[in-house]
Amino acid sequence: MLDLRPVGFIIGLLVVALGAAMLLPASVDLLLGDGNGPAILQAAMLTMFTGGAVALACANAPTKQLGIRQAFVLTAAIWFALPAFGSLPLILGEPDLTFTDAMFEAVSGITTTGSTVIVGLDHLPAGTNLWRGMLNWLGGLGIAFIAMIFLPVMRVGGMQFFRTEGFDTLGKVLPRATDIARALLGVYTGLTALCIATYLLIGMEPLDAVVNGVATIATGGFSPSDASFGKYPGAGEYAGTVFMILGAMPYIRFVQLVSGAPQAFFGDSQIRAMLRWMVYGVGIVTLWRVLTSDQGLEPAFREASFNLVSVFTGTGFFSGSFANWGGFGMVVAFCVGMIGGCSSSSSGALSVFRVQVVLTAIRVQIERIGMPDRMASVRYEGRRVEDDVMNALILYVTGYILAIGTLSVALTLTGVDPTSALFGVWTSIGNIGYGYGPLVARTGTFIDFPELAKWVLILAMLMGRLALLALVVLVLPRFWRQ
Template sequence: MKKQIVLRVLSFISLIVSLSMIFPLIWAAVDGSPDLIAFILALGSGLLISGVLFLLSRVRRKDYEKLGLREAFAVVTFSWLIASTVGALPYVLSDFIPSYTDAFFESVSGFTTTGATILADIEAVPRALLFWRALTHWLGGMGIIVLGLAVMPFLGVGGMELYKAEVPGPTPEKITPRIQQTAVFLWGIYVALTLIQTVLLMSGGMDFFDAITHSFSSMATGGFSPKNASIGHYRSSYIEWVTAFFMFISSMNFSLHYLVLTGHFRKALRDEELRGYVKMVLLSALLIACFLVLDGFGDFFSSLWQALYHVLSVVTSTGFFTTDYAQWPPVTQFILLLLTAVGACAGSTAGGIKVVRVLIMGRQIRAEVTSLLHPSAVIQTRFNKKVISRKALSSITAFFMLYIGVTVCCTLVVTAFDHPKLDILTSLSAVLASLSNVGPGLGAVGPVENFSWLPAGVKWICSLCMLAGRLELFAMALLFLPSAWNR
């Protein structure tokens, strides 16, 4: 592995994260907040880390072209680690979250767009820190590496390896011929949609601060809100509709946005993953609504909207809420737990296994069952009119097994802490919510609860699950192979 290249790229990632602190620093200055000093110190510390990494690496411009898959996976994994480490500094230095374990948890939750929090009273937190929380969501949503590719053209050919290693989904593809153009386009769409949502939320009565922070969170499908009651604080159907719409479009594959903008609207609508995703959302919402009506939670139409909003919130891995769905009937909570694992579309800001993998796995199972009836038949698994290769099918199967294995092992370890609140539902949902980057879970980590009471060891496990989920498991697992470090 070419460690010099890895260190050099990490220095630029640290620089990007550090310079991003200028925005909350300005907010702290405008508010006259004492957190101004904390952000100045955090900014300086981040720049120092960036400088040290830069000096430790000796890289020529042409060396970036030698960046291979090993280096790409290492860069992506360590980029998220260093971003989370640097991102935790404002929390610690402000003394608002004095424990580094808690600060790191909050930072990882932000950058991985998970939205789990250790803050019990969010509205008591200074606005500069709340802005930083939301900004970490926004930076992590589209991807730190994708942002780096947009502003670091010198990565050249090696940038494609970084793009493949970070973008979620079984087969990430370039949208435009050049990888830098793809990165610039993705971030351009991301910024434009964020601004549009901010304006729409302000039109619904939100002030600028609430509008921009909620826009950051929903575009990144993260879920951090400056209000304790999340979207439920506003009691506004308009705000619920706006956030639901942007949660949905953010959970679509961003290549479909490109098709729509280039006039290929029908082609985008023919996408099998999008169709499967919409069907899953509507069917789940309808089922939950029926159970809510049967249990006396309201009339059908109000129950349907509540169900649809929270299905979207969970399946997109956002985590906004308008009511405590942990109080809903057990069967509805089970449906939400399944949706937590499935997630939304590949190539989006959402977490989870991804709909495309579930659909392909379902078709492969059907093909295997059919082959039992017709042993001599050659049955191919297709998706979007393309034959899925054996290698891709093997990769998807391995991902499912790894996802299940990590979930079971981490849940087992969490329950072993023997905390009175860590029942099996709370333990499982905490791990799943972290691994799928959803945030709120069920039980004692439900939507109106928080993660502050968890033992320190469990917080570190959840933090690692958040990172593993955001990196889709393989990138982090690869670093545990000795062969990945050999030349």
């Protein structure tokens, strides 16, 4: 019988920490005296009390160490429990959402998807917008922890490659989870502070700078304005582009960079591939916009850079006429959104690492067809990709594509049109944040989706953040019988 007490103990502590985090937006609204502070404070007290009770009830576990099966349960439980409690300030306070809409908003925030069901962000209390940004930031930090510590151990989606002896992402640089957590927190906090300071210097309002800053580094996309970065054209778009790129890079490389090992950062094949593919996408769309619209070169380049980088990194900010690109531009955005940022970052979708290995495997197979006697193998950064890694990776990519198709069909059965359904699942499972289609066009949000469709999208967001298979494993009866 699987002992869930160690899992419950950790979840309880995390829920307490989440409730404590609510005290910050509650304090902001109390100081501003806008009437929303007591509601967020009530949510904080309820959250901390419940989390503390669960932690105390599970404190008698014989050991706090987790096995592989407990790691699977913990990973899934984090992404279900924290959004449930994170939604309380949105239910008890403004904007007074229904449970479904509040869960959608909270799951979107903690999974760093960035999709929203709220219209009128500019008129929300400061504490509510701050809490939305904090959900992004806390979610991005948690995603990075799980990507670097749990998924490699759980051997999900080929991530076990990052634990093998010759690869220095973890083993040679930071051998213990506590060291990883401490170094990651320092890098994450430092990047966030730098981003917020930059936004303040270019003229953003203080609340906008803070919320946009934490959401940028988390590649989360929650903005305190309905216009997103359209409120700060020019310098805001360029600064946002730079920090979104930084947020989608492997955090461990920043640790190595500040530790005096710059070659690890500048020599990382994921980083080089991501930047190269971004240049290709931005160049193609810039040229297309110049030739097919009345935009000049600089506005077309700036708009293409910001919006494609936002989609590529899974951030979800937007600016300019991106919503009206249509046709060719949205096809390019769809393709880059499927790729996503680097592994071991807060970015979502397939990840650059997986796409690189799949493309290499295709090339090797083509070479084998042309030269059957040649003994070619799939290699990544000079190392052979083992069969168990390759099998897990191919299974993940196949499952990802099948999930998009299956969930898109499920959305159409709830009454959603095919275009809105496809882009809704694409943005949710890839944790991208930007919708497209008739149901999104009116408000730029997902408020017009049927209630059942929103739950399908919630499932898609969780599947994308839980690496698909980590969630599927939990519904297998034999997982619980072992």
